[in-house]
Amino acid sequence: MxxxxxxxxxxxxxxxxxxxxxxxxxxxxxxxxxxxxxxxxxxxxxxxxxxxxxxxxxxxxxxxxxxxxxxxxxxxxxxxxxxxxxxxxxxxxxxxxxxxxxxxxxxxxxxxxxxxxxxxxxxxxxxxxxxxxxxxxxxxxxxxxxxxxxxxxxxxxxxxxxxxxxxxxxxxFAYAAGGNAYKVERVAIDQVKGKIPLTEAELVVSGGRGMKGPENWGMIEELAGLLGAATACSKPVSDMDWRPHEEHVGQTGITIKPNLYIAVGISGAIQHLAGVSSSKVIVAINKDPEAPFFKVADYGIVGDAFEVLPKLIEAAKSLKAAQ
Amino acid sequence: MSVVPDTTTKVTFTDNNTKFNQSGVQYIINPYDELSLTRALEITEAQGGSVTAIHVGLADSEASIRKALAIGAQEAVRINAEPKDAYFVAEQIAAYAQGQGFDLILTGRESIDYNGGLVGGILAEMLGIPYINVVTKIDVNNGVVEAIRDIDGGRETVKAALPCAASAQKDLTEPRIPNMRGIMAARTKPLQVVEPSANNAGSTYAQYELPPAKGAVKLIDPNNAGELMSILHNEAKVI
Structure with a gap:
C-alpha cells in the first residue's frame, strides 16, 4: 500500500x-x-x-x-x-x-x-x-x-x-513508454527569466484600470521587485493589452492563493475577487472608498495610486535596507 | 462544451448546502469553450471541414447549445446525462467521438464552475491521441497541429499530428457574437440527443461551503501610506 x-x-x-x-x-x-x-x-x-x-x-x-x-x-x-x-x-x-x-x-x-x-x-x-x-x-x-x-x-x-x-x-524504475507518451513534440521553449511566475508567487502586486495606462506599470514593477513579488492585473487591463494575459487573475484568468495580494486601482468586481479571495492577506488601494475590494481586504488605503505607490516604494526600500 | 453560471453570479447553496442554488442564475457557454468553438470555426473556414458542438447535460442547457449553433457550429450533440464528474463527461465524449471520426477536439482549459481542467486531457488519453493543454495559439497545416501553450513560468511551442486534442486558454481568439442570420439558421440546424454510454463516475459532490466572511478592513491614512509596509512586516508578518 x-x-x-x-x-x-x-x-x-x-x-x-x-x-x-x-x-x-x-x-x-x-x-x-x-x-x-x-x-x-x-x-x-x-x-x-x-x-x-x-x-x-x-x-x-x-x-x-x-x-x-x-x-x-x-x-x-x-x-x-x-x-x-x-x-x-x-x-x-x-x-x-x-x-x-x-x-x-x-x-x-x-x-x-x-x-x-x-x-x-x-x-x-x-x-x-x-x-x-x-x-x-x-x-x-x-x-x-x-x-x-x-x-x-x-x-x-x-x-x-x-x-x-x-x-x-x-x-x-525502468519505464516502458506507452503509445501516447511522446506524441507531442517540443519545437521551442520560452521561459521568462528573472521574474517570479505568478502561479508560484507568495507575494503579488496587482494593478487595475486605476493605473491609467501600461506606461505607469513601472511603479507596480518596482514595488514588486523590492518585495520579491510577482505582478498581476485585472481583466480589463489584460483585455486592453496593457499587460499579458498570463498576468490576469480572476474567474476567467487564473486563481491564486499568495500570502499577500496588493491590489492597486482595482475596484474588486465579483469575478476578480473570486480569483484572489483565498489570499492570506489582502491590501486594497483605491481612491473610491466605496470600491468593493475594501469589503474583502484586510488592510486598505483610500487614496490616489499615483500618490500612494511612491510612498510604499520608499517604505519598502527602507524596510529592505533595515533587514 | 460546458454550460456554466454567468461570471457575475453570486454563488449560494440550498438544501443544507448540498446543492448549487440555481434560482435567478443566468447560464452561459463556458468562456474557454466559447474560445475553442470560435477557433474551431476559424480553422474549418480556412481549411474546410465542419464543427460539431458536444455537450453533456440535461435539456435545460439547450438554449446555450442553440447559441453555439448560432455562433456557427454546423451541428450539435447533447449527451443526455447529468455531468457527474470530469471522468464521466470525458468518457461520454470519447465514446461519441470514437463512433463518428474527427480530426481535432478542442475544449476549454477548465470550466469556470467546477474548475476541474480535466475533461480534455482525460478524453485525449482515452482516445489515445496527443493532447496539448492551455493553448494560446493553434494552427493546423497538412495534418500537423502547431500550438503555443502556457507552461509554469513561460510558454512552449509544440507540434503533433492529427487527430489531436487541445484546450483553449485566454488569448486563443476573440469570441464571436451571433448575428441575426446565425440565430435564424440555428433554429433548423441539427441538435442530436444521445443517451449516455458508460457510467464510471468515481466522485460525488457531497456538500458546499462559502468562504468565511472577512473582518472589517483596517484603513491606513493615505498621507502616511508607508506605514503599510511596517504593518505587513510586523503585524501581518507576510513580508
Whole structure:
C-alpha cells in the first residue's frame, strides 16, 4: 500500500510545490498506514543527493524515472506504472500547469477519479473526502471519492512544508513508454527569466484600470521587485493589452492563493475577487472608498495610486535596507 | 462544451448546502469553450471541414447549445446525462467521438464552475491521441497541429499530428457574437440527443461551503501610506 507523490523537477532541481506535495503525501500516508513514495519522472533527472533530499520533506523512498523528453503524457504514464508496481491507492500531484496535464493521464491509466484544486487534507475516517475550491474561489466543495485509486491535484501554496526528516533511499524504475507518451513534440521553449511566475508567487502586486495606462506599470514593477513579488492585473487591463494575459487573475484568468495580494486601482468586481479571495492577506488601494475590494481586504488605503505607490516604494526600500 | 453560471453570479447553496442554488442564475457557454468553438470555426473556414458542438447535460442547457449553433457550429450533440464528474463527461465524449471520426477536439482549459481542467486531457488519453493543454495559439497545416501553450513560468511551442486534442486558454481568439442570420439558421440546424454510454463516475459532490466572511478592513491614512509596509512586516508578518 502506498501514496505516490509526483516530484516534478526543473533543470535538475525541485521547486517548493514538490515539498508541499511530499509533505501532504506523507501526512496522508501516515493516516492510511501506507508508504509515501516520491516519483521523479524527467528527461533531466536531479542528482542522487537532490533526489534523496526529498526524504527530509517526508518521502519514505524516492523512485526516479528517466524520460526521453519532457512531456506531461510520459510523466503521467510513468507515474501510473510506478503506482501500479507499488500498489498505490492515492497519487498526489501539484495542480500547476504541468500537473494539470499529468493528472488526466494518470486518471485514465489507473481508472482513478481526480479531485483538482484540493485545499484540505483528505478525511479518511469514513470513506475518502477532500475539499476543493469551486466557482474559481467563490466557494468550496467537499468531494467523496469512491474509485479504488484516487488522484489529488493539490493547490500550490496551500500546505505547509515539513522539513527535518533524513535522506531517503533512491531507486530507478525502468519505464516502458506507452503509445501516447511522446506524441507531442517540443519545437521551442520560452521561459521568462528573472521574474517570479505568478502561479508560484507568495507575494503579488496587482494593478487595475486605476493605473491609467501600461506606461505607469513601472511603479507596480518596482514595488514588486523590492518585495520579491510577482505582478498581476485585472481583466480589463489584460483585455486592453496593457499587460499579458498570463498576468490576469480572476474567474476567467487564473486563481491564486499568495500570502499577500496588493491590489492597486482595482475596484474588486465579483469575478476578480473570486480569483484572489483565498489570499492570506489582502491590501486594497483605491481612491473610491466605496470600491468593493475594501469589503474583502484586510488592510486598505483610500487614496490616489499615483500618490500612494511612491510612498510604499520608499517604505519598502527602507524596510529592505533595515533587514 | 460546458454550460456554466454567468461570471457575475453570486454563488449560494440550498438544501443544507448540498446543492448549487440555481434560482435567478443566468447560464452561459463556458468562456474557454466559447474560445475553442470560435477557433474551431476559424480553422474549418480556412481549411474546410465542419464543427460539431458536444455537450453533456440535461435539456435545460439547450438554449446555450442553440447559441453555439448560432455562433456557427454546423451541428450539435447533447449527451443526455447529468455531468457527474470530469471522468464521466470525458468518457461520454470519447465514446461519441470514437463512433463518428474527427480530426481535432478542442475544449476549454477548465470550466469556470467546477474548475476541474480535466475533461480534455482525460478524453485525449482515452482516445489515445496527443493532447496539448492551455493553448494560446493553434494552427493546423497538412495534418500537423502547431500550438503555443502556457507552461509554469513561460510558454512552449509544440507540434503533433492529427487527430489531436487541445484546450483553449485566454488569448486563443476573440469570441464571436451571433448575428441575426446565425440565430435564424440555428433554429433548423441539427441538435442530436444521445443517451449516455458508460457510467464510471468515481466522485460525488457531497456538500458546499462559502468562504468565511472577512473582518472589517483596517484603513491606513493615505498621507502616511508607508506605514503599510511596517504593518505587513510586523503585524501581518507576510513580508
Amino acid at each position: 502506498s501514496v505516490i507523490i509526483f516530484a516534478e523537477s526543473s533543470e535538475g532541481k525541485f521547486k517548493k510545490a514538490v515539498y508541499e506535495a511530499v509533505g501532504y503525501g506523507k501526512k496522508l500516508a501516515s493516516q492510511m498506514g501506507a508508504q509515501a513514495i516520491a516519483v521523479c519522472a524527467s528527461d533531466v533527472l536531479p542528482d542522487e543527493a537532490e533526489l534523496a533530499s526529498l526524504g527530509q520533506y517526508g518521502a519514505d523512498k524516492v523512485v526516479s524515472v528517466k524520460l526521453d523528453a519532457p512531456r506531461p503524457a510520459a510523466m503521467g504514464d510513468a507515474l501510473a506504472q510506478v503506482a501500479t508496481a507499488e500498489n498505490a491507492q492515492v497519487v498526489i500531484i501539484s495542480n500547476n500547469y504541468t500537473g494539470k496535464s499529468v493528472s488526466p493521464v494518470v486518471a485514465v491509466k489507473l481508472k482513478a477519479s481526480v479531485a483538482s484544486g484540493v485545499v484540505s487534507m483528505a478525511d479518511t475516517s469514513n470513506g475518502f473526502r477532500v475539499r476543493k475550491s469551486v466557482f474559481s474561489g467563490k466557494a468550496f466543495a467537499d468531494v467523496d471519492m469512491t474509485s479504488a485509486v484516487k488522484v489529488l491535484a493539490i493547490t500550490p501554496n496551500s500546505f505547509s512544508i515539513e522539513a527535518g526528516g533524513s535522506a531517503a533511499a533512491v531507486s530507478s
